[in-house]
Every structure is written in structure tokens, then in C-alpha cells.
Amino acid sequence: MRSHHPLFFTLSSIFFPIFFVIFTFHHTTSSTTLIRDTCKRCSDTDPNLSYNFCTTSLESSPDSRRCQDLHGLGLLSMNLTKQNVTSTRNFIKHLLKNKKKKLDPYVKECLSDCMELYRDAILSIKDAMKDFKDQAYDDANIAASLVTDASTTCEDGFKEKENVVSPLTKRNNDTFQLTAISLSIINMLN
Numbered sequence: 001m002r003s004h005h006p007l008f009f010t011l012s013s014i015f016f017p018i019f020f021v022i023f024t025f026h027h028t029t030s031s032t033t034l035i036r037d038t039c040k041r042c043s044d045t046d047p048n049l050s051y052n053f054c055t056t057s058l059e060s061s062p063d064s065r066r067c068q069d070l071h072g073l074g075l076l077s078m079n080l081t082k083q084n085v086t087s088t089r090n091f092i093k094h095l096l097k098n099k100k101k102k103l104d105p106y107v108k109e110c111l112s113d114c115m116e117l118y119r120d121a122i123l124s125i126k127d128a129m130k131d132f133k134d135q136a137y138d139d140a141n142i143a144a145s146l147v148t149d150a151s152t153t154c155e156d157g158f159k160e161k162e163n164v165v166s167p168l169t170k171r172n173n174d175t176f177q178l179t180a181i182s183l184s185i186i187n188m189l190n
Helices: 006-045 051-060 062-066 070-097 105-133 137-159 169-189
Strands: none
Touching (some): 051 070, 051 169, 070 105, 070 137, 105 137, 105 169, 137 169
């Protein structure tokens, strides 16, 4: 049996961690650059999209480190949108079921409408993701646009009656912004 020189083990135990750190740093740096460059382009072309929201949302996802190209970033943004619309629908369901807090009948009606809109938005973002994966960018654009419409329609419902405050304003805005990121990326690839 052949024995290795002790220096071999020492050098390999030093170089492997250094290589790993450099590789990980390069991987993270390139995905960060991709995200920031893409968010700059997105916010420059869409006045409704915040650069800070875009970078913060995409960089906060653990999956962002694996994004190597615009297509991967598009899938990431749509996945974040899907998580957001699912979470929002669950939040609405919780508000409607909460017996401790008496809801104004008009607010309750708006929440019920929003529940339906977000149910449809979940289906739409799933369709958009499938179309995007298939590189059917026009179809992905149409499906993702329906998610934007859902968040806007939901928020507008609360504004139809004076002195009514939407409990979903931040969530609707986040949905709108996340979908705007996805739409911008789809348009860059189309």
C-alpha cells in the first residue's frame, strides 16, 4: 500500500477550502452583477418598477446564487411571484375566517373578490412559468400580465368606496412589482 506524504494532505486541506471560497465568491459575484444589471434595465424601462425592490427581492432568494443567465433569473422572479400570490391568497383567507375581527361588509366583499382574483393569479403565474420554460414568451407575457391585473383590480376595489382602507395595499404592490420584474425579463428575452 502506498502512503502519501504528510505535506500532500496539508496542502490539499489548505487549497481546497481556498478554491471553494474563490469559486463561491465568483459565483455569487456574477449572479449579483446579473441581478443588478437586469434590475437597472427593468427599472429604466418601467417607471412603476423600483430598482431597490427588484434587487432586494431577487438577491434575498437563496436560489439567486444559482442564476447564471437571464432565463434563470426570469424563472426565479416568477417563482417569487408565485410564492407571493399564494401567500397573499392565504392571508386573505385568514382575514375572512378571523372571527375575532368584525369586518365591514364592504371590505368583506372586496376581500372575497380579491380571493377569487388571487386564486386565478396562482393559475396564471403557473401558466406563465410553463410558457416561459418552453420559451413561448408571448404566451408567458399574457399569463403574467393577468397577475398584474389581479393585484391592480383587487386594490382598486377598495378605492371604490370612500374612507375604506385596503388591508392588502402592500401585498398588492409587491405582487405588482414582482410581476413587473418578470414581465421586463420576458420582454428582454422576446
